[in-house]
Amino acid sequence: MPQQSAIPAPRNRLLASLPAEDLARIWPELEPLDCEIRKVLIAPDKRITAAYFPESGWVSMVAILAEGRSAEVGIIGSEGMVGLELLLGGEVSTVEAMIQAKGTMLRLSSGAFQRALEQSEAMRRILLRYALAFQQQVTQTAACNGNHALDQRLARWLLMAHDRAGSDDFPMTQEFLAMMLCVHRPGVTVAARMFQRAGLIRYGHGHIAITDREGLEAAACECYGAVCRQFQRLLGTPG
Template identity: 80%
Template structure:
């Protein structure tokens, strides 16, 4: 256990920050800080998972990749979560791809060290299992949203989720990426984004989006954004996303 002379550890990842000081102090020396660049693949489908990642800034898109090469986003993971949940659940590989969409800093933990940490800390294991349940709710709600809600509502929901994880009003994003994330053709995203810009909700250009009216986006979004937020709150409290 860290003594009174040990420095106070203040990780920006909210799962790590929710750990008791003793558990965090034991885990901290094994965490490696890595800078991630856009489009970097953290997990590839059906490939061995060699490490898990705790984002501190930026975020990763979880993508279901189809046989023809097309992909659809099924979830976002930022500082509220962890990339590599299959290891927690007993699998050595992932069925989906984890791709960096917004560059940032992540804390990397090797697969062996992660398994050992789960054995040593029931608190860590319970916290991550609760996060896994919250993330499952995000994936489930995303499927329902993409199947039943209008494009402008889905775009507002996605922009709010990205804004939550960006730590700033401005973040990198292209219309090409947005079309892939929302499973639509690019012209549809162009029209919806232009309407949001004309309404003063966002500004976009040169590969970046700036949220200028958060309340307006919340009003434009469907129920799905709030449903996922409430689930995170119920399961994780201050570690919500």
């Protein structure tokens, strides 16, 4: 009998946490994707056709208001999964899932995803714990945006992006950053310049480079650490 080819170790941490037999069962149905920046994976109020497991880059979960303004409510990288509604019994999302930093991911159709949950109690348990951790991130983001200064919020967001970028340098315009933080661009410009003068970051030409991680952590509010601790407690991975 010919031997099965070895399954490469997934770079998505949720998939990597699965027992070997459960991963082997779903591996043939995982479709690798190369995803470009600004691609929408899930649109608001549209049927969700698949779950996505990022391996690099990250996805922003964006709430879009009736008047056209938008704000980021969560960020998902290789630690997580896009399409949690499928896990929790839903079929549509109220927010947009948009790729903010290009990378690769694995796509699992909604039907295959539901079959996998039925066949693997371990997968269901791991994903439910991730859902709880992600809920903490969303909750903390709301509390942070309503109570902390812009420079603290900017530091928190840059740290979260840095955790998922796989590099000290990643693409990001001030205009897009202002939209993610739900503020006007001049405020982001002032805060970014302050961080650059302090030697914490370097920015220009649509890119941001983290040059002093420890200094950025000191500038951030409590919210970054609170989310990281929750991820560590529930999943053993950074948030």
